[in-house]
Amino acid sequence: EAQVTQNPRYLITVTGKKLTVTCSQNMNHEYMSWYRQDPGLGLRQIYYSMNVEVTDKGDVPEGYKVSRKEKRNFPLILESPSPNQTSLYFCASSFLAGEAYNEQFFGPGTRLTVL
């Protein structure tokens, strides 16, 4: 089944404790990205990647890191989480060529709480 998977789905952690949220897709998509979703603010893009070893900042990259060492995986790293990073996080992927880019496939989400 074609899908984007994220792990963990739920995470409660404490301020300053490094964490990684994994994202994997099995559709051979070039493009992958991370979003956070907060009430009233919509989906805001954190980072995106157009291919292996190619990443760029979205609208809200502060406090996050990403890496793209393999085409299928795009982990999101919070080196020192803070309470203002409590949010619902989504990973998404798509092909990059032409209009295929316009159909983003989203993962199920990761609900993160930082105490």
Place this chain on the structure above:
Amino acid sequence: SQKIEQNSEALNIQEGKTATLTCNYTNYSPAYLQWYRQDPGRGPVFLLLIRENEKEKRKERLKVTFDTTLKQSLFHITASQPADSATYLCAPRDSNDYKLSFGAGTTVTVRA
């Protein structure tokens, strides 16, 4: 800065009626505008894409219009059903921009 505004209030409508959602944008010159559906606790799902040279697009009971002069897209759900209850998100995209931003969404509730 770029801004995307959707109906700020939730939409409550009677089954069978038409729901109309608005997406206004500023500081974009979108070549495309995407619409997604999001159910509570789940990731958004792509519904429709409209191009800048298209005035209207239809898919089953959904209709999208795109007015680049008004900088606005309208999303219509005709003959609405309770199963259409969800939040709907719009995302304008400039042709050479690989960042993607979404509006905050409009929540639609269809009463039986």
